Amino acid sequence: MKCHELRLTGSGGANRVMEAELKRLVMRSPFHVRVPNPRREGDATLLYPFDPQIAWVAACHHRTSSRVSWDLASSPATRLEPLFADLVPALRDDDRLPSSPQVRFSVEVGSAHDFEASPLQLRGVVKNAIVEALASRGVAAAIEAAEPDVVFVARRAGTPDARRTVVGIDLGLGARHKRGTRVSGGPAPLRETLAAQLVMLSRWDARSEVLVDPMAGGATIPIEAAGLAAGAAVRQPGALPFRHLPAFAGLPIDAPDLFPGTTAHILSLDIDEALIGSMVGNLRAAGLTGPAYDGAIVIGQKDVRTLTPDYVTRMLPAARGMATGVFCVNPPYGVRLGGDTANDRLLDLYEGMGRAMARFTGWRAVCFVANPRFEEAFGHVPALKKPATNADLPGAFLGYQF
């Protein structure tokens, strides 16, 4: 069966944030197109009727999704032979496929636990079906793992009562949390896609509010925040498979910022002085240092428990006049850093954070924390609570209003 949908996949529970982000981006894109309501598969996948302009914006700019792909064909088959038999005719007359005389491609396999063969076998059959379908269209297709022109994706998808094997094209250059700019990880880095979700959940308005990450580690959250404020691309069109796909002919070859001229005011702090170098390196690699950011994106060494509004104003003089702000923070959990989640020092730290943030009347905070003791120790009632997972550690986004 032919499909024609743009698929955005995120981490568990990311649907609403992914949807809101795509709308915001498309509204500011060079295209005059409205984003239709998506179909949802579970709580981490959105499916939009395929539109190349919306797909272009998603692939270049979308920060909260983990993968962006274009579904081309699907089959109910869970075994190799029937899948091959379904795919070849579905793809043979498909003029959405690359049409140049030669194509180098690879196939990745996504989640396929309910397919009745190994991921390697599934990949092999999808490869063979693509080679045969392209050959019948006069295209010589060669497998190229290192630098393919196009990456196809095969996965099991759908709702529990209507599972299918779906084949599509990866538009977003693989796992999107790999932004390609982090030069130094810090002790327990947050995934970039989760950091972007956290900032979206804080409803930060970069034009009127400052953003403070008081436990910034390698500055993942500040970097994502600056990217969201500017609408900066995470992928440039030239790195994507667009030039091999007829649907994208004529679309822009550059992806400039969608919110140019927005000056975000961001304070990136950590108690550990040794991390200052990582923050500077990561900000520089992300293009967020230099005269344009002087006084706007500021790094400092500070214990979160001693934070005061005066300190923030002193560190961010360029933000004078901005009445409130948001804390976006990913406190230590005590798990990955080798400790114990009920450790007294950690609980004291959470309590001290809660006391410090209460000094910021009118501010909001969103935390991502994978420690069930945080909520109680922090001492405030969350207005938002949303389960999520970082690097296999189950945790939650917690949102507060002070």
Ligand SMILES: C[S@@+](CC[C@H](N)C(=O)[O-])C[C@H]1O[C@@H](n2cnc3c(N)ncnc32)[C@H](O)[C@@H]1O
């Ligand atoms: C989970 S890590 C944050 C990782 C960060 N989000 C990133 O992606 O790199 C927690 C950070 O809290 C910092 N930290 C611990 N105690 C602190 C305190 N009292 N004040 C400020 N920062 C603290 C640690 O040094 C560590 O960098």
